[in-house]
Amino acid sequence: MKLFIAGHQGMVGAALVRRFQREPGVALLLRSRQELDLTDAAAVAAFYAAEKPDTVIVAAAKVGGIHANSTYPADFLFDNLAIATSCIHGAYAAGVRRLLFLGSSCIYPKLAPQPLREDCLLTGPLEPTNEAYAIAKIAGLKLCEYYRRQHGVLFHAAMPTNLYGPGDNYHRQNSHVLPALIRKFHEAKTAGAPEVVAWGTGSPRREFLHVDELADACGFLLRLAAPPDLINVGTGTEVTIRELTELVGAVVGYTGRVVWDGTKPDGTPRKLMDVSRLTALGWQAKIALRDGVARTYRDFLAELAAGTLRS
Numbered sequence: 001m002k003l004f005i006a007g008h009q010g011m012v013g014a015a016l017v018r019r020f021q022r023e024p025g026v027a028l029l030l031r032s033r034q035e036l037d038l039t040d041a042a043a044v045a046a047f048y049a050a051e052k053p054d055t056v057i058v059a060a061a062k063v064g065g066i067h068a069n070s071t072y073p074a075d076f077l078f079d080n081l082a083i084a085t086s087c088i089h090g091a092y093a094a095g096v097r098r099l100l101f102l103g104s105s106c107i108y109p110k111l112a113p114q115p116l117r118e119d120c121l122l123t124g125p126l127e128p129t130n131e132a133y134a135i136a137k138i139a140g141l142k143l144c145e146y147y148r149r150q151h152g153v154l155f156h157a158a159m160p161t162n163l164y165g166p167g168d169n170y171h172r173q174n175s176h177v178l179p180a181l182i183r184k185f186h187e188a189k190t191a192g193a194p195e196v197v198a199w200g201t202g203s204p205r206r207e208f209l210h211v212d213e214l215a216d217a218c219g220f221l222l223r224l225a226a227p228p229d230l231i232n233v234g235t236g237t238e239v240t241i242r243e244l245t246e247l248v249g250a251v252v253g254y255t256g257r258v259v260w261d262g263t264k265p266d267g268t269p270r271k272l273m274d275v276s277r278l279t280a281l282g283w284q285a286k287i288a289l290r291d292g293v294a295r296t297y298r299d300f301l302a303e304l305a306a307g308t309l310r311s
């Protein structure tokens with residue numbers, strides 16, 4: 001397999017590199033953003049023509065938090081559409097036989113029934129704060145489906161749940177809840193602070209998948225002879241934010257108090273993927289959340305010491 005991982009320097013892309021570089025018979029093809037701007041269709045086409053990968057995973061995207069998504073919706077729609085069209089059409093035109101496109105659970109309608117099933121796609125309005133990003137991702141997964149239907153290429157898409165692990169973003173304002181808690185508890189422990197303030201009531205429920213498991217699931221999906229056009233990747237289990245907070249505090253070794261600031265918003269009460277399609281095919285997550293968080297805290301400390309923490 002000559003595998004191009006688009007976006008290999010991101011959190012997901014780096015996990016895919018770790019996964020596939022130990023697999024015999026796989027030659028990795030990697031380009032940094034400086035070497036290849038994936039929104040540039042002509043440059044991507046020239047790259048495919050010169051390097052001739054036979055398999056592609058699209059893990060590149062312009063990603064951001066609520067603030068960035070709602071302030072720059074034009075950039076989020078344009079860049080992500082351009083990445084999808086360059087990578088997918090370019091792959092088809094260059095004779096790539098297999099392509100896996102990655103999206104996220106925000107493609108599903110805001111009020112879709114939980115757990116989120118693949119067939120709830122396009123059944124209702126999207127969450128307005130990330131509509132631009134979601135529309136680009138829906139266009140990308142539909143491109144895969146339609147190229148497969150019209151041209152017979154094996155292009156398909158996977159939608160991961162919330163991810164965590166090495167290479168995560170620990171930015172003070174822009175990070176997701178799990179890395180934000182790791183940083184908060186680590187800093188409180190280091191400073192000897194008596195309390196940590198957590199946002200909301202702690203009652204919302206969320207699902208978390210270690211990014212190395214997503215990479216493993218991608219390897220599994222790429223080996224299927226007839227993969228579904230669209231498949232959710234998650235653990236199928238959920239924790240409350242309160243349980244997660246207690247778990248992260250315990251893993252970090254913080255012994256102070258946690259104070260809940262109920263004046264801060266909770267967000268969606270529940271966000272869980274239905275993973276029955278993936279389970280029926282034979283793949284299941286194995287890393288328990290406590291083990292995954294312990295590994296991630298070790299990675300956080302190593303990245304902090306090396307000066308490579310994304311923050």
Ligand SMILES: NC(=O)c1ccc[n+]([C@@H]2O[C@H](COP(=O)([O-])OP(=O)(O)OC[C@H]3O[C@@H](n4cnc5c(N)ncnc54)[C@H](OP(=O)(O)O)[C@@H]3O)[C@@H](O)[C@H]2O)c1
Nearest residue numbers: 007009010011012033037038039060061102103104160163
């Ligand atoms: N993290 C999660 O919790 C999560 C959950 C579900 C789904 N996903 C999905 O997984 C995919 C990857 O996410 P991630 O968390 O790995 O994000 P990430 O860490 O920000 O990685 C994205 C990568 O894409 C690169 N990129 C962006 N625009 C590019 C361009 N024009 N040309 C070349 N490279 C470009 C980025 O380069 P720069 O670093 O230079 O910007 C970065 O290396 C996305 O589709 C996302 O929706 C992520």
